[in-house]
Amino acid sequence: MANEGSAFISLPISSKEYVKFDSRIPFINRYMKVKPLEIGRRILASLGPPCSERFRKSDVDLVGPLIAILFLIALLHYGYAIKDPTATNTFIAPVNSVLLYVILNLCIGFILCKLARAAILFWDLAGLLGYTLYSHVLTLGLSLLIYQEESNAFFFLCLFLFGGLSALRMCVILIVTIPKPAARLLVCSTLFISHLLFLIFLHFAYMHPTFVYGIENSKRVPTVIHNNL
Structure with missing residues (x-):
């Protein structure tokens, strides 16, 4: 169940109705007041399609998306810091890339x-798109922890598993x-493609240890960089 006052999108099985919230609810109660446990449940729900009765109601808030943006920026800055120094010539900082994508995509x-x-209303769409960023955080985080972002095969596996399901x-x-x-x-194809392409861009531009943006560099990263993990 969604927290009292939060907005939600109801997904009936055989109907095309879209159930919106009561417009009399204040903005703060509607989008910013949510319990921590509810945020965790919504994060899990955002990583897969609403195929069960429990997840057919998509709760909308802005707290979860803001946390996702902060986690994603922090992860990208860490990954960019441990890249090979000769591969860090990306023209735009990680925080700028994330904020630019969030604003333009929305x-x-x-x-x-x-x-x-x-x-659908503007802030409903903002909450919906914001929760999809957790697939980016999970994909890049697992790739960094397990293969230090050197295995493109593992990254693309996580991309289609988490990124694909979240976009679906x-x-x-x-x-x-x-x-x-x-x-x-x-609408769906545009947002689906932009969702996956942005994740691929983040992987190669900021997280992959030897990839130079615009130039594929095959040299190995010095061992001392990996010891920072």
């Missing part, structure tokens, strides 16, 4: 949703809010 997604006449859940939720099939395809 704005583009909202414009597409409005053009598609989707029954996002698309399933958006589908029930968009009335026309062609519009569903446009």
Whole structure:
């Protein structure tokens, strides 16, 4: 159950209705007041499609997405700090990349949703897209802990497992809010592709120890860098 006052998107099995929150609820109660245990449950729910009755209601808040952004920025800065110094010539800082993606992806997604006449509000979409960032944190974190981001095969496995399922859940939720099939395809495919491409960009630009942005560098990283882990 969602915390009292929080917004939610109901996902009925056979209906295309989109159930929105009561507009009389204040913004703070609607999006910022959520119990810590609820945030943990919503994080787990964001990593897979709503295939069970328990997860067919997608709770919307902004606390979880803000935490995801902070974790992602911290992880990227750490990964960028232990890269080979000759491979750290990326033109933009990790924090700028994350914030730029979050803002642009949200704005583009909202414009597409409005053009598609989707029954979803701006902050609802912000919460939905924000929770998908936990798949980025989990994918990059596991790749760093297990293979120190050197194994592209393991990264792509986590990409399709966590990133793919998280993006699929996002698309399933958006589908029930968009009335026309062609519009569903446009909105969902755009957000799905941008979600996965951004994760691939983060892996190679900031986390992979020897990859130079724009130039594939095959040399090995000095052992002293790995000892920092």
